Amino acid sequence: MxxxxxxxxxxxxWHPASFLARLWPHRVETLEQGAQLAARFFQNYGGDWGLFDQGLIGADEVVRRIAARTGWPLGDVAAVVRAVPDELxxxxxxxxxxxxxxxxxxxxxxxxxxxxxxxxxxxxxxxxxxxxxxxxxxxxxxxxxxxxxxxxxxxxxxxxxxxxxxxxxxxxxxxxxxxxxxxxxxxxxxxxxxxxxxxxxxxxxx
Known part of the structure; x- marks a missing residue:
């Protein structure tokens, strides 16, 4: 087998809610809030993040798209993307x-x-x-x-x-x-x- x-x-x-709570304490006070923001950020691994997962866009482009879609500051979004490897x-x-x-x-x-x-x-x-x-x-x-x-x-x-x-x-x-x-x-x-x-x-x- x-x-x-x-x-x-x-x-x-990989637990996005607690991950975002650690990275964005100014934006996330509870794990429930973290889960809600994770759903917006990662779009259940479809949308912008799905294209990144699939290798169809790069890190800079996924940061730009998420920031444009959510209104979150570009630097905050970039910080999350940069932090993922160490989270894994x-x-x-x-x-x-x-x-x-x-x-x-x-x-x-x-x-x-x-x-x-x-x-x-x-x-x-x-x-x-x-x-x-x-x-x-x-x-x-x-x-x-x-x-x-x-x-x-x-x-x-x-x-x-x-x-x-x-x-x-x-x-x-x-x-x-x-x-x-x-x-x-x-x-x-x-x-x-x-x-x-x-x-x-x-x-x-x-």
């Missing part, structure tokens, strides 16, 4: 899960919606080649989840039939897209529950 990991919110920390820190329990899966003999890959500059940062800062056999970043291949084409590209890159792939992602739409292509897939909420699910599928020992 080939196991495919999403990155943000699965392997790397590995989640220790997921790193342990990856090591245990590799020790059990499974081949691991990744499939991540990630703008190219952030993908470059992760590739340089962390041992992705040690954790994964291969992977796809949306910003590099110019396709994005939940679109069918990036899943088709992944099947070719991973040299696998859909039924041979099991996918962990924290966004229901991406899980549904994988299931629609006959991948096995489930929603990731945390490493402990993912481990239980993998044990139940006989991919790990309890």
């Amino acid at each position: 080939k196991i495919v990991f999403d990155f943000g919110g699965v392997l790397f920390r 820190m590995p989640i220790p329990a997921t790193v342990v899960l990856i090591r245990d899966l590799r020790a059990a003999g499974h081949t691991l890959h990744f499939l991540s919606n990630m703008p190219e500059p952030f993908a470059d940062h992760l590739s340089q800062a962390y041992p992705l080649a040690e954790w994964f056999e291969s992977g796809l970043f949306s910003g590099r291949v110019k396709q994005i989840k939940p679109g069918a084409e990036i899943f088709a590209m992944a099947e070719r890159r991973f040299e696998a039939r859909p039924q041979e792939l099991i996918f962990l992602d924290d966004h229901p739409a991406n899980v549904d897209a994988a299931l629609a292509r006959d991948w096995q897939a489930f929603l990731f909420t945390d490493a402990a529950s993912a481990r239980r699910e993998l044990v139940s599928r006989r991919l790990l020992n309890a």
